[in-house]
Amino acid sequence: MSAEQHLQRLGFLTIGLFDPQDPAAGHESTLEIIELGERLGFDSAWLRHRHLQFGISSPIAVMAAASQRTTRIELGTAVTPMGWENPLRLAEDFATVDILSNGRINPGLSVGTPMDYDTIQHVLYPNTAELEDFSKARVDLFNRLIAGEPVRELSGKRGVVEEFSNRIEPHSPGLRERLWYGAGSMDSAMWAGEHGMNLLTSSVIFPQEDDTPDFAEVQAQQIQAFRAATAKHTPSAPARVSQGLVVIPTDSATTAQKAKYQAYVDERTPRTEKPQGPRNMLFAKDLIGTSEEIAEQLHAHAGYQQVTEVAFALPFSFDHEDYVQILTDIAHRLGPLLGWHPSV
Template identity: 70%
Template sequence: MPLPGTPLKKLGFLTIGLFDPDQPATGHESTLRIIELGERLGLDSAWLRHRHLQFGISSPVAVMAAASQRTSQIELGTAVTPLAWENPLRLAEDLATVDVLSGGRINPGISVGEPFHWDTVKDALYPDTAEAEDFSYARVERLVRFISGEPVRDFSGKEGVVEEFSDRVEPHSPGLRSRLWYGAGSLRSAEWAGRAGLNLLTSSVVFASGEADPDFGEIQAGHVRAFRAQHPDGERARVSQGLVVIPTDSATETQRRKYRQYVDQRTPRTLKPSGPKGFLPAKDLIGSSEEIAAELYAHAGFREVDEVAFALPFSFDEDDYVQILTDIAQRLGPALGWSRGTKGPVDG
């Protein structure tokens, strides 16, 4: 999207699905209502963050399955599922099942690497095989093969009177492979995702180690260009961006103060890279939709994409998300040239 006037093709949102540990059902139900609202607003996609041993969505596949039965058009994705916690064969079965149930609306986003706080969880996660587990890109390649329908084993056919066995993951959902995304925050991962023929999820974090200019937008733009240079589809390869945006057009004064405090608390960490990998978050964008649109058009990373899944702030209330999401769909989206699809009328 190099210039204002080039329409944004897809507009979605990302949520962490926070909940009170004493009332987890309430938080999960709230997440489902927000997804339903996204569909009524005509948004193209709803994405779920993945959180293990925290008070966020630990099983996005299950939440997507529930959401698929309460919506009919909006696409449902994960951003992202860390494969270090997953058995690729079992995950392939779950994703294919939900994709079939949803009518082909699932967009699994995945990543690899050692789990966070590995030493505290490895004995519970892999009590017998922790030292042998492979957390490299090979884990993604296994998942891709299984979802693509490649044989898992040599055995198939009937056994006995009624038992019939397949040599591939069942159910098989033919279009799911084309909707696999890789969450990359480094140049190396972006280039690998391109060579693997996956779609690319960029987020509000990059790793700037070794970068000459620690400017978030320029680093992210470089990752996108490198990804497409390696991808078989070249410039047509799909990339989605996930910055945190907080439009305040219809917010109350109380909400505006709350939002500003949230952004002010988070801004210092965006000023320079930290840690050995150069961890660098993007600045949260807050203001009117017109102001945010201007900031996005000045953002080098945004200018490389025509799809977004704007991230909802982690710790807000449902009323806040309703306001933010409504402004994104009805004001910010149109300011970026996006127009709503055919996902049903907005009925409050």
């Protein structure tokens, strides 16, 4: 890709924040934001998955609701942590909502031990906590189930009315090609390509020991490795890549909004200045300013230069009217500057 590459797909990502004293209002706000996204011409809306927090814990349920209030916009998760899930049951849920949405679902997945596992394992896996496999094998099984591979030999009619299948039902053709893996390391990016998944890359990555501590360069290298792995191992796979940076255009923002947005960015900026933690995690800088300023920064970003679709992340702690302003500016100003045209 080049800096002149036109953006083909524009999406956004939200955590679906809510007040624990009034969770219905927060979930309704998320649904209204997705409806707004469709009206503005966005190609996709993505939901974060948050357990035991004040964000969406069941994106699939929210996507099912959103699918009945929209007709075109694609709906995805970025990401569903598989450590919390049973692959067979999750495959049934995703396939069901994909059918309800007429094929608009994009499951994004990740692996790893659930956060603070020692505090919840007695409830999540009361009898198997020490035996659970949180490796990529969990995603591989999910992928095969979505593809329609047999679960068992048993199938056919039993008795007068009951009929059984040997695969998960409903089966949703095309869903397997819309599975994404949330990768932040070189190994994970290559694994996604080797297994025919699309790649979600975000504002957090894990460099290799000899990598430069330059977020954009490392991200670009991971994307290139993903595409090479896809071409070698699963050449028929779609091999889509979506980038998810935090982008805050201020074109139509009020003075108060601009001050709030800048304070948010200032608080988060120090963590972007050097690698963090034992794995030398790199955070991308939040992009704030006019659409012209943000477009200039994106065109100079080595990671962005490798993609033709994005899912810009909405800041976690803003208000509904802030998201309306940000999404409107992205759709009306920033998107066109990146060569994007709204879907209708």
